[in-house]
Amino acid sequence: MTPTSTPVDRRTFLRAAGATAIGASLAGCSQLTSSGKAEDGLVLAPPENHDRIENADLPHPIYGDAIPEATVPAPLHDRAVTTTEFTGERHLMLTFIYTSCTTVCPGLTAALRRVQDDAHEEGYEDEIAFLPITFDPEYDTAEVLESYGEDHGVDFDAGNWYFLRPESPEDAKAVVEDTFGVAFERGEMEDDETEDGDEMDGDDEMDGDDEMDGDDEMSDDHGDHARHFVHASLILLVNKDGFVERAYTGGSPGGNEIVESARAVVEGW
Numbered sequence: 001m002t003p004t005s006t007p008v009d010r011r012t013f014l015r016a017a018g019a020t021a022i023g024a025s026l027a028g029c030s031q032l033t034s035s036g037k038a039e040d041g042l043v044l045a046p047p048e049n050h051d052r053i054e055n056a057d058l059p060h061p062i063y064g065d066a067i068p069e070a071t072v073p074a075p076l077h078d079r080a081v082t083t084t085e086f087t088g089e090r091h092l093m094l095t096f097i098y099t100s101c102t103t104v105c106p107g108l109t110a111a112l113r114r115v116q117d118d119a120h121e122e123g124y125e126d127e128i129a130f131l132p133i134t135f136d137p138e139y140d141t142a143e144v145l146e147s148y149g150e151d152h153g154v155d156f157d158a159g160n161w162y163f164l165r166p167e168s169p170e171d172a173k174a175v176v177e178d179t180f181g182v183a184f185e186r187g188e189m190e191d192d193e194t195e196d197g198d199e200m201d202g203d204d205e206m207d208g209d210d211e212m213d214g215d216d217e218m219s220d221d222h223g224d225h226a227r228h229f230v231h232a233s234l235i236l237l238v239n240k241d242g243f244v245e246r247a248y249t250g251g252s253p254g255g256n257e258i259v260e261s262a263r264a265v266v267e268g269w
Contacts, residue, residue: 041243042239042243043239043245043265044063044245044246044264044265058181059181059183060181060232060234060249061181061236062244062247065244067083067084067092067094067238067242068179070179073164073165074162074164075142075163075165076142077162081131081164083131084242090126090128090129090160091127091128091239091262092236092238093129093130093236093237094133094180094236094238095112095132095133095234096134096135096182097109097132097133098134098139099134099136099140099144100139104251108252109132109148111253112132113153114256114258115259116130116155117153117155118262118263119266120155122263124266127269128266130160132164133165133175134164135166135172135173135176135177135229135231136172137165137166137172140165141165145163146163149163181234182233184231233250233252234247234248235248235252235253236248237261239265239269245265
């Protein structure tokens with residue numbers, strides 16, 4: 001099944017009324033308004049750096065943006081999943097990975113899994129869904145995705161974790177880069193390559209620079225899968241109305257910040 005998607009254009013995103021800022025992992029970012037829910041329909045208040053980010057025109061969704069719509073096969077569920085189909089029913093967390101990555105992607109996966117664990121412990125696992133999307137469908141088959149999930153402690157029995165797999169590299173570009181604004185570039189391995197990432201110019205949500213994370217290290221477990229991707233990292237926390245509460249860049253958020261933000265969205269809804 002070929003995925004369908006709506007190309008990302010930050011200027012034409014539907015915005016929650018009054019939302020003006022990007023989400024970030026910052027102190028105080030999980031505070032609610034006195035009414036318990038932000039006046040603009042979002043639970044989390046804007047982050048402290050929203051004035052600087054407001055006019056950055058970043059390619060990916062930011063705080064207050066409507067989640068882009070894309071329909072992508074979910075091979076472990078034998079159906080396609082549309083990113084907007086949970087609107088009105090569940091909050092969402094999305095990220096973008098490839099399974100043979102040995103640097104940034106395991107941390108992105110672990111961040112979603114930490115929230116999944118907390119959802120189970122705190123009893124909100126039916127209130128949230130997790131959508132990691134691979135941009136390496138040539139290697140990331142259903143079997144590979146299932147094994148990867150098991151290796152990283154994903155609870156498939158919870159019924160809230162959906163690995164999404166575009167059917168071709170072209171489809172992956174259409175969904176991940178064109179629709180969600182997460183840039184990636186495949187590069188062949190070189191003997192003298194290191195794990196240093198290439199930086200993209202622009203404003204980052206967390207430290208001032210959008211970063212392309214270079215994932216160059218390959219383990220023997222991946223056989224002849226001798227390639228790597230230089231890519232941006234992004235985790236989106238989306239509320240039940242389909243609006244972004246937090247957009248984390250620069251790798252996996254540290255500590256329990258992402259868990260606390262997810263729990264705050266669920267409890268404040």
